[in-house]
Amino acid sequence: MFGAVWVHFRDALSASKSTGVVLEVNSHTCDPPRETVIDASAEMKEIIETLTASDMAMAPTRVWSTAMATLHRKYGKSASLRVMAKPSAVSFVKNVRRELTGGDVFRAIELEPTSLVSADDARPFLQFSY
Numbered sequence: 001m002f003g004a005v006w007v008h009f010r011d012a013l014s015a016s017k018s019t020g021v022v023l024e025v026n027s028h029t030c031d032p033p034r035e036t037v038i039d040a041s042a043e044m045k046e047i048i049e050t051l052t053a054s055d056m057a058m059a060p061t062r063v064w065s066t067a068m069a070t071l072h073r074k075y076g077k078s079a080s081l082r083v084m085a086k087p088s089a090v091s092f093v094k095n096v097r098r099e100l101t102g103g104d105v106f107r108a109i110e111l112e113p114t115s116l117v118s119a120d121d122a123r124p125f126l127q128f129s130y
Contacts, residue, residue: 052096060093
Protein backbone atom coordinates (compact mmCIF):
# COMPACT_ATOMS: atom_id res chain seq x y z
CA MET A 1 0.00 0.00 0.00
CA PHE A 2 1.44 3.32 -1.16
CA GLY A 3 4.77 1.70 -2.01
CA ALA A 4 5.44 0.54 1.54
CA VAL A 5 7.60 -2.48 2.24
CA TRP A 6 5.78 -5.43 3.70
CA VAL A 7 7.95 -8.02 5.36
CA HIS A 8 6.65 -11.35 6.60
CA PHE A 9 8.19 -11.87 10.03
CA ARG A 10 6.25 -14.90 11.18
CA ASP A 11 8.90 -17.42 10.21
CA ALA A 12 11.86 -15.14 10.89
CA LEU A 13 10.93 -14.15 14.44
CA SER A 14 9.48 -17.42 15.66
CA ALA A 15 11.16 -18.46 18.90
CA SER A 16 10.67 -22.14 18.15
CA LYS A 17 12.54 -22.02 14.83
CA SER A 18 16.24 -21.26 14.56
CA THR A 19 16.08 -20.31 10.88
CA GLY A 20 13.68 -18.12 9.01
CA VAL A 21 13.28 -16.16 5.83
CA VAL A 22 12.48 -12.46 5.57
CA LEU A 23 10.50 -11.93 2.39
CA GLU A 24 10.41 -8.45 0.89
CA VAL A 25 7.14 -7.88 -0.94
CA ASN A 26 7.35 -4.29 -2.26
CA SER A 27 10.24 -1.98 -3.09
CA HIS A 28 11.51 0.84 -0.89
CA THR A 29 10.34 4.36 -1.67
CA CYS A 30 11.73 6.13 1.36
CA ASP A 31 15.26 6.38 -0.05
CA PRO A 32 15.61 8.81 -2.97
CA PRO A 33 17.62 7.59 -5.94
CA ARG A 34 21.28 8.46 -5.72
CA GLU A 35 22.34 11.42 -7.77
CA THR A 36 25.04 10.92 -10.35
CA VAL A 37 28.11 13.05 -9.72
CA ILE A 38 29.94 14.20 -12.83
CA ASP A 39 33.71 14.42 -12.45
CA ALA A 40 34.53 17.67 -14.26
CA SER A 41 37.79 18.46 -12.48
CA ALA A 42 40.02 17.69 -15.48
CA GLU A 43 37.73 19.69 -17.76
CA MET A 44 37.74 22.57 -15.29
CA LYS A 45 41.54 22.46 -15.18
CA GLU A 46 41.67 22.82 -18.97
CA ILE A 47 39.19 25.72 -18.91
CA ILE A 48 41.16 27.50 -16.19
CA GLU A 49 44.42 26.99 -18.08
CA THR A 50 42.90 28.39 -21.29
CA LEU A 51 41.37 31.40 -19.51
CA THR A 52 44.61 32.12 -17.67
CA ALA A 53 46.68 32.03 -20.84
CA SER A 54 44.24 34.19 -22.79
CA ASP A 55 43.72 36.91 -20.16
CA MET A 56 46.64 37.51 -17.80
CA ALA A 57 44.91 40.51 -16.21
CA MET A 58 41.88 38.54 -14.97
CA ALA A 59 41.90 37.94 -11.21
CA PRO A 60 42.38 34.28 -10.17
CA THR A 61 39.03 34.18 -8.36
CA ARG A 62 37.35 35.58 -11.47
CA VAL A 63 38.98 32.84 -13.55
CA TRP A 64 37.53 30.23 -11.17
CA SER A 65 34.03 31.73 -11.25
CA THR A 66 34.12 31.99 -15.06
CA ALA A 67 35.15 28.33 -15.30
CA MET A 68 32.31 27.37 -12.93
CA ALA A 69 29.82 29.34 -15.02
CA THR A 70 31.09 27.59 -18.16
CA LEU A 71 30.60 24.15 -16.59
CA HIS A 72 27.14 25.06 -15.30
CA ARG A 73 26.13 26.20 -18.78
CA LYS A 74 27.36 22.90 -20.20
CA TYR A 75 25.90 20.50 -17.62
CA GLY A 76 23.02 22.56 -16.19
CA LYS A 77 22.64 24.35 -12.87
CA SER A 78 21.14 21.32 -11.11
CA ALA A 79 23.94 18.90 -12.07
CA SER A 80 26.23 17.63 -9.32
CA LEU A 81 29.77 18.37 -10.38
CA ARG A 82 33.09 17.38 -8.86
CA VAL A 83 35.32 20.38 -9.58
CA MET A 84 38.48 22.02 -8.32
CA ALA A 85 38.04 23.82 -5.02
CA LYS A 86 38.41 27.58 -5.16
CA PRO A 87 41.70 27.77 -3.17
CA SER A 88 43.37 25.06 -5.25
CA ALA A 89 42.10 26.68 -8.48
CA VAL A 90 43.53 30.05 -7.42
CA SER A 91 46.94 28.51 -6.73
CA PHE A 92 46.72 26.63 -10.06
CA VAL A 93 46.10 29.96 -11.85
CA LYS A 94 49.15 31.44 -10.14
CA ASN A 95 51.28 28.43 -11.11
CA VAL A 96 50.15 28.63 -14.75
CA ARG A 97 50.97 32.33 -14.85
CA ARG A 98 54.36 31.65 -13.28
CA GLU A 99 55.09 29.10 -16.01
CA LEU A 100 53.95 31.47 -18.76
CA THR A 101 56.13 34.33 -17.54
CA GLY A 102 59.12 32.19 -16.67
CA GLY A 103 58.67 32.85 -12.96
CA ASP A 104 59.65 36.52 -13.28
CA VAL A 105 56.90 38.78 -11.94
CA PHE A 106 58.28 41.86 -13.68
CA ARG A 107 58.51 39.99 -17.00
CA ALA A 108 54.71 39.57 -16.89
CA ILE A 109 54.07 43.26 -17.54
CA GLU A 110 56.43 43.24 -20.51
CA LEU A 111 54.55 40.48 -22.33
CA GLU A 112 52.09 41.20 -25.12
CA PRO A 113 48.63 41.14 -23.47
CA THR A 114 49.47 43.24 -20.42
CA SER A 115 52.04 45.58 -21.95
CA LEU A 116 49.65 47.28 -24.36
CA VAL A 117 47.94 50.58 -23.61
CA SER A 118 44.58 49.05 -24.54
CA ALA A 119 43.23 46.22 -26.65
CA ASP A 120 42.75 48.61 -29.58
CA ASP A 121 46.12 50.37 -29.28
CA ALA A 122 49.21 48.29 -30.04
CA ARG A 123 51.66 50.74 -28.45
CA PRO A 124 53.27 49.43 -25.26
CA PHE A 125 52.91 51.53 -22.13
CA LEU A 126 56.50 50.69 -21.13
CA GLN A 127 58.64 52.99 -23.23
CA PHE A 128 62.24 52.87 -22.09
CA SER A 129 65.26 54.41 -23.75
CA TYR A 130 67.96 51.81 -24.13
